Every structure is written in C-alpha cells, then in structure tokens.
Amino acid sequence: MKRRLLYSTITMAGLLSFYGCKNKQEDQPITIDSQTTEEVIDTNEEITFNNLGEDEDGFEHYSILSGFENMKEYPKHYDFKTKMITPGTFHSDEVPTEVNDIKWYGLYKDTDQAYKITEAKPEVSQVFDPVLDEDGEMTGVEVAQSEEKPFLAFVESNIDLTTSAIETTTLPSYIYPGEKVQFTYKGKEYTLFATGTRKSSGISEQDIQESIVNGFEMPKFYVKDYTLRLEVKDTEMKNEIVLLSQKFFEEGVVPKIMFGGDINNDNVVDLILDTATHYNVSRPTLYLSKQNQNQVTLKPVAAHETVGC
Numbered sequence: 536m537k538r539r540l541l542y543s544t545i546t547m548a549g550l551l552s553f554y555g556c557k558n559k560q561e562d563q564p565i566t567i568d569s570q571t572t573e574e575v576i577d578t579n580e581e582i583t584f585n586n587l588g589e590d591e592d593g594f595e596h597y598s599i600l601s602g603f604e605n606m607k608e609y610p611k612h613y614d615f616k617t618k619m620i621t622p623g624t625f626h627s628d629e630v631p632t633e634v635n636d637i638k639w640y641g642l643y644k645d646t647d648q649a650y651k652i653t654e655a656k657p658e659v660s661q662v663f664d665p666v667l668d669e670d671g672e673m674t675g676v677e678v679a680q681s682e683e684k685p686f687l688a689f690v691e692s693n694i695d696l697t698t699s700a701i702e703t704t705t706l707p708s709y710i711y712p713g714e715k716v717q718f719t720y721k722g723k724e725y726t727l728f729a730t731g732t733r734k735s736s737g738i739s740e741q742d743i744q745e746s747i748v749n750g751f752e753m754p755k756f757y758v759k760d761y762t763l764r765l766e767v768k769d770t771e772m773k774n775e776i777v778l779l780s781q782k783f784f785e786e787g788v789v790p791k792i793m794f795g796g797d798i799n800n801d802n803v804v805d806l807i808l809d810t811a812t813h814y815n816v817s818r819p820t821l822y823l824s825k826q827n828q829n830q831v832t833l834k835p836v837a838a839h840e841t842v843g844c
Contacts, residue, residue, distance in 0.1 A: 582728055582766065584713045594732035594759060597713030606760060609780040610810075610835050613818065618691040619837035621819055622680040624662060629841045630676040634659050638692040642701075642798065643684040650687070650701040650796060657689050666844050687794060688807065688819060690837055695799055703796040704804060708752045709789050710763060720795075721802045723769045727792075731761035736787065754789040763790060765833060767803070772829035778808065778822060785814045799823050803831055810835075815843040 587596040618631055631637065634657065641655030657678050664675030680686065690696065704720045706727070715728035733756040746753040762780040766773070779790055794807035803824035811818040820838040824831060 594734045596732045613838040615837050617837040619839045621839050622678045624677045627674045639689040640696045641686045643686040653698045701796040706792045706795045711756045720804045726766040729763050767831045774831045776833050784812045
C-alpha cells in the first residue's frame with residue numbers, strides 16, 4: 536500500500552474583525568506561484584512519533600521521521616477564487632463590497648450532531664467601526680448572526696454545493712505535535728496527526744475547562760514548526776494529505792479545528808480550520824475533498840481572514 540503526501544497549487548490574499556485591538560500587520564504583496572504535487576511512497580506502517588528532545592527554548596520536537604523534517608509552507612496563499620465570510624463585525628475591507636450580489640450557501644448548526652447547508656442571503660449592515668471611524672462615520676460591516684439558524688460560514692456558490700443535511704464527526708479543537716486522532720466517517724478510516732514542536736502553555740486544566748464552558752478553548756501547548764496531516768484509508772486505498780504546514784506561530788496561537796463533515800456530498804470528510812498564525816488574526820479556512828478512483832485530496836478552497844485593528 537502506498538502512502539501519498541499531497542501538495543496542491545494554491546493562491547493567496549488578505550481580508551482584514553475588529554474585536555481584540557492589536558497591531559495591524561502591513562499588507563504584503565501577493566504573488567502567485569505554484570506548488571508541484573509531490574508523492575512520497577512509504578510502508579503501510581502505523582503512525583508513530585519520535586521525540587527528538589527539547590530545543591533551547593524548551594520546545595519538544597515530535598517527528599514521524601528519524602530526523603528533522605524538511606518543511607514546506609502550506610498553504611502558501613489564501614487568495615481563493617471562492618469567497619467566504621463568517622458572522623461578526625468587521626472592517627469594511629474584510630467583507631466583499633458586492634456581498635449582496637453574490638449567491639451564497641450558508642452552513643449552519645441544525646442539531647448537536649448535524650449541520651445543514653442551504654442557499655442563504657447574509658444579513659449585512661453598515662455599523663460604526665470603533666477602531667477606524669470618526670464620529671458620525673459608519674464604515675464597519677456587520678454580518679448578522681441568526682438565532683434561528685446559527686451560521687458558521689457563508690460560502691460562494693461557484694463550487695459544487697447543494698442543499699443538504701450534514702452529519703458531523705466529533706473532533707478535538709487542537710491536535711498538538713506528537714498527537715493523533717483516529718475516527719471513522721462514512722465507511723472510511725481517518726487519522727489526523729501533527730508533527731513539530733510544542734511547549735506547555737502553563738495554563739491550568741481548570742482554566743482550560745472553564746474556557747471551554749465559556750466558548751473558547753485555551754491551548755495546553757504553544758507550537759512552532761507545525762504540520763497537520765490527514766490519513767484516509769479504506770479497503771482499496773490509503774492517502775496521506777498535508778493540510779497545514781507553518782514554521783512560526785505567535786505564542787498562544789494554535790491551528791484550530793472548527794468543523795468536520797461532508798459538505799460537498801462525496802462521502803469524504805471536509806474540514807474548516809482556523810489557520811491563523813498571529814494572535815490578532817482569525818482565518819477560518821474551508822477544505823473540500825475530491826475523490827478520483829483510489830486517490831483522495833482535501834484542498835483549501837476558501838478563507839475569511841480578519842484582524843483586530
């Protein structure tokens with residue numbers, strides 16, 4: 536059985552929320568460059584980690600190789616053809632100006648274990664931006680949350696989506712280097728696992744549990760040199776997919792799993808991850824699957840990036 540490590544051609548751009556006032560990063564010029572697909576053949580072995588010890592900053596290094604991995608930053612860019620927005624209040628340039636003219640699908644929570652995706656029109660209004668506006672100005676944009684349909688995201692309908700109910704799979708918010716999570720979904724077996732380095736955040740278990748109750752789970756570890764992968768297998772195939780690979784994360788920032796379920800009805804799990812690396816940035820990123828014979832891919836197709844100030 537072959538284990539495939541898949542990279543894909545991606546592009547990037549920035550969108551910019553304004554809660555949690557922090558320094559705004561300078562916009563970087565956007566360039567379009569490709570990543571060639573790379574296939575790594577491996578033996579059909581169980582995923583095991585090597586602890587390579589601590590670095591000078593006290594980060595423990597976990598690898599599935601015998602030495603340090605040759606990391607490739609992925610995704611390189613977040614400027615996708617498909618637009619995506621999330622509920623909240625944002626700076627004017629963080630929501631498309633043509634938002635009311637775009638045909639959207641909304642992903643919302645229906646029950647504890649199920650979501651629905653359906654055609655939806657976001658409720659958008661101009662509001663006061665406390666960071667940028669002077670008295671009398673209203674340049675901020677609010678994408679209203681619905682009490683009846685608590686939306687997680689709105690996705691432009693230029694990709695293959697249809698109205699449907701979605702069975703979700705329960706996943707942890709964080710997968711730290713040296714950890715793996717196995718689950719079964721629609722007849723396939725999955726393993727999410729992470730490599731890289733980690734260091735205790737020093738946050739007590741009690742405070743972490745309280746943060747979960749309050750709606751935001753604080754991380755147990757800080758991370759860097761982080762790579763998150765997904766292994767997919769059934770009786771006929773076994774694929775290994777790189778979802779995210781970044782060297783630098785600001786202290787307290789860890790990639791977060793926001794959603795797992797089959798959004799595009801191809802019987803393969805899709806994911807929404809917050810891929811932000813800066814404490815002042817939020818970047819929910821939609822990964823959609825595609826299956827072609829014995830090969831499964833899971834690629835980022837849309838993202839909504841916002842900053843605090």
